Structure formats: structure tokens, C-alpha cells
Amino acid sequence: MFHTGDIVDERDQGYQWENADAAYRMLDEARLPYGMLAGNHDVGNFEDDYGSYGRYFGEARYASNPWYAESYEDNRGHVDLFTAGGIDFVVVSMSWEPGDAEIAWMNEALARHPERVGIINLHEYLLTTGGLGPVPQRVQDEVVATNPNVSMVMSGHYHDAYTRFDSFDDDGDGVDDRTVTQMLFDYQGLPEGGLGYLRLLQFDNEGAQMRVRTYSPSLQDYDAEDASLPAEDQDFVVSYETLGIEPRDKELVGDGFRAEVLTGAVIEAGAALDGTQIGAVRSAASGAVVSVDWAPGAGTHGWYVTATDAFGGEVRSEVRSVALEEGEGTGGEPGDGQGGGEDGDADGGAGPDPQVGDSLPRTGAEPWGLGLAVLLLLAGAAAILLSRRARRS
Incomplete structure (x- = not known):
């Protein structure tokens, strides 16, 4: 404009x-x-x-x-x-x-x-x-x-x-x-x-x-x-x-790429990784820090957070990843900031991603004054949810 x-x-x-x-x-x-x-x-x-x-x-x-x-x-x-x-x-x-x-x-x-x-x-x-x-x-x-x-x-x-x-x-x-x-x-x-x-x-x-x-x-x-x-x-x-305009088809050339495919499943805590739950927090109070437990086992795993408000506004964090080795515990030792929520825990315990709290779109009212409430497309009501994504590289 x-x-x-x-x-x-x-x-x-x-x-x-x-x-x-x-x-x-x-x-x-x-x-x-x-x-x-x-x-x-x-x-x-x-x-x-x-x-x-x-x-x-x-x-x-x-x-x-x-x-x-x-x-x-x-x-x-x-x-x-x-x-x-x-x-x-x-x-x-x-x-x-x-x-x-x-x-x-x-x-x-x-x-x-x-x-x-x-x-x-x-x-x-x-x-x-x-x-x-x-x-x-x-x-x-x-x-x-x-x-x-x-x-x-x-x-x-x-x-x-x-x-x-x-x-x-x-x-x-x-x-x-x-x-x-x-x-x-x-x-x-x-x-x-x-x-x-x-x-x-x-x-x-x-x-x-x-x-x-x-x-x-x-x-x-x-x-x-x-x-x-x-x-x-x-x-x-x-x-x-x-x-003097000539539209052009553009070509991006590189030697590799990484694609992140977001799953739509919201899953039961502690369940297997084939379609499975990390966790959901319902009716989170405005300004609250929330967390869920997750023990995905050895390997590299990806997750993201979706936050919604009572008026249908929704924002999604970037995909984060966590790598666990065989025998590594799921305790609360802080990771490298890539795998968890508020403290970056390697076990995938998650609070709201910093980008979520700052950028929830406006939907007719002040969303943080109302707190986060209800929306989960597949499984019912949830305000903050963690979902696993499939990774291809």
C-alpha cells in the first residue's frame, strides 16, 4: 500500500x-x-x-x-x-x-x-x-x-x-x-x-x-x-x-532441502510416536506458564505449539526439535533451547513458545485479557497444544 x-x-x-x-x-x-x-x-x-x-x-x-x-x-x-x-x-x-x-x-x-x-x-x-x-x-x-x-x-x-x-x-x-x-x-x-x-x-x-x-x-x-x-x-x-514489465518464472537452485510436514494429530501424553499425544492445556490463564510431560525415546523429534483464543484466533510456533540418545533420562536438565518450552527441557516439557505469546492475532478483543480458550480441530477443546510433526530431509 x-x-x-x-x-x-x-x-x-x-x-x-x-x-x-x-x-x-x-x-x-x-x-x-x-x-x-x-x-x-x-x-x-x-x-x-x-x-x-x-x-x-x-x-x-x-x-x-x-x-x-x-x-x-x-x-x-x-x-x-x-x-x-x-x-x-x-x-x-x-x-x-x-x-x-x-x-x-x-x-x-x-x-x-x-x-x-x-x-x-x-x-x-x-x-x-x-x-x-x-x-x-x-x-x-x-x-x-x-x-x-x-x-x-x-x-x-x-x-x-x-x-x-x-x-x-x-x-x-x-x-x-x-x-x-x-x-x-x-x-x-x-x-x-x-x-x-x-x-x-x-x-x-x-x-x-x-x-x-x-x-x-x-x-x-x-x-x-x-x-x-x-x-x-x-x-x-x-x-x-x-x-516495461516482463514477468519471469523463478528457479531456486541448491544442493539440498529440508521439509517439515506438520501432523494434525493431538495425542495422549506418554503414548507411542505413531500418532500420539504430547499434550494439551485447556483454558490457560492470561500470562500463565504451562508445561506438559513428554518421553519420546531415543532419536530426533520435532514439535510445535498452537495457541488459540475464544474468538477463533490461532497462532502456531516454529517447529522445534530435540535429539535424545539411548539411555538418556527424561528429567529436568535444561537442553540447548531447541527441544523444550519455557526452559528448553530435553524431555520436551513445554511452556508457551515465546513467539506465541507475542503474536496472537487480534480477533475482536484483547486476547490476553481474556486468556486462552477453546479450539482443537481434531480432538475437542484446547488452548495450547503440542503436536508432533513428521520430518523429511
Whole structure:
């Protein structure tokens, strides 16, 4: 998801930042990839005050995400990398009024990923007439025109929609080699700050085209009806040829692999290993540490934990393994951290995996305030359960 700036209307109104923070926290919790930048309203126009923007939407908020590749001055600019449908993208976002240093950084960021389809995301670029102001013109001349991997530019700031195509001669032979699709999309001029309209980019590999649509989830409506928003700038198609996109089948080459096959059985404590129980804890209290006993015998064994709440939210830990030698006891000597639960016991005694407690998905209520409750697909009610998995290598 791309954001083109003006997160708030008045940068010195704390409640507006709090409201925005809460709204985008939902995207964080859903782990939906998205990128932010600051508009003129976020920084006080030419005052360039990035203090509140940095506190709420700075680098620290995004640094741990796998798509977030690079930051410029605490997320004033940033690079996002993602791959979809065999297409590798690089998104370079830059906030309001880029100057010499920002333009240099954008060029360096694009040059580091020449094999990826480049998208530049800005606050101000296209005018409502399709023209370019002084700073946007410089961005086009010094960034868009000079980087052969740039395919698209997106912007907001001006309350309208417009689409413009420009072609560039990348190799200097007098023949255009590349067309850049430039899109203005900003519906703030509509009631209620835009009536919820979003721009959707749908990539159709089979049809070799990108479908651009305008949709409001709150209204469940396509294309806003307003005299300033022509239909041809709300719903249109751009070919992959124009975009310079060539989807590729990818091949991963290696000299071996390991596959972990999770079993669905929840099993009786102490039973045999052929379909058998490690253990289950029902109605675990919020914040409680729980454990079960397991004596699987000699060999290497794998297990995982599934935690569920009363509203159907479920999270599963990574697969852990424990290796026991013949004659080794099942007492409480701590292992290497791979085989057990809270203390890593080699006997497979298990408390909640640390990743389980931290990442139980939200399902309409605070799950830890309610405690863990009921869900076991095969055998009845259980909140935390340990299951054996088959291992192939």
C-alpha cells in the first residue's frame, strides 16, 4: 500500500497524529506492507518540521519489516522491496520538497536495484493540469529521466486525478526506450476527506496489463462521481509493454532441502510416536506458564505449539526439535533451547513458545485479557497444544 502524504491536516494538533497512529496501527498488526511519506501539512509547509512525523512514523516503526530495505533521515525517504507474480519491484518514497541531498539519495537507491521495476512515490509531482512545478520538474529531469528502471511515479497534494505518460531515450540513440506512467491521485477535496476512495493497481500477468481502478470500501463503490474527476483518469489500463514489465518464472537452485510436514494429530501424553499425544492445556490463564510431560525415546523429534483464543484466533510456533540418545533420562536438565518450552527441557516439557505469546492475532478483543480458550480441530477443546510433526530431509 502506498501513501502519498498529508497524514494529518494540522501538524501541531496532537490528536490528529494520535488518530492517524491508531488507524495505521491496524495495518501494522495485520502485517500489511505499506509505505508512508510526509506531505506539506505534516511538516508545516516550508518550516520542514519533521518532529511529529518522525515520532509517529519514523524508521523505528518499520525497520523490522522484511520489505523495508532502507531509510533516509528517519523515514523522510525510504526504499521498499517486494516481489509479486514474478515481478520484482523497488519503491523509492520521498517526502515533501526534495532538495539536492534527497535527489542524490533517490538516484543512489534506484541504482542499487537496476534489475527491479522502479516506482517513485512522492507527495507533490503532477499538477491537476498534468504539468510539473519547479521541484517536480527537477525530479523528472534528474531522477525519472536518468534511471532506466523507473516505470511509474505516483503523487498526491493536488486534489484531483490525472495520468500522464512521458518517454525517454535511455541509450542516447535518438529512439525512445522507455515510457513512464505518472499518476496523480488525491480525493481529499471530496466530502469526509475523500469518501474512502483508494486507487487499486491490479497486475494481470496473463493479459500482460495493469488495471487501474478507483474504489471506496466504505461506500462499496467504484469511481467517484465528481466533475473534476474524469472517468478516464479513474479507470484505465496500462500494458506491460508500456510499463516495461516482463514477468519471469523463478528457479531456486541448491544442493539440498529440508521439509517439515506438520501432523494434525493431538495425542495422549506418554503414548507411542505413531500418532500420539504430547499434550494439551485447556483454558490457560492470561500470562500463565504451562508445561506438559513428554518421553519420546531415543532419536530426533520435532514439535510445535498452537495457541488459540475464544474468538477463533490461532497462532502456531516454529517447529522445534530435540535429539535424545539411548539411555538418556527424561528429567529436568535444561537442553540447548531447541527441544523444550519455557526452559528448553530435553524431555520436551513445554511452556508457551515465546513467539506465541507475542503474536496472537487480534480477533475482536484483547486476547490476553481474556486468556486462552477453546479450539482443537481434531480432538475437542484446547488452548495450547503440542503436536508432533513428521520430518523429511
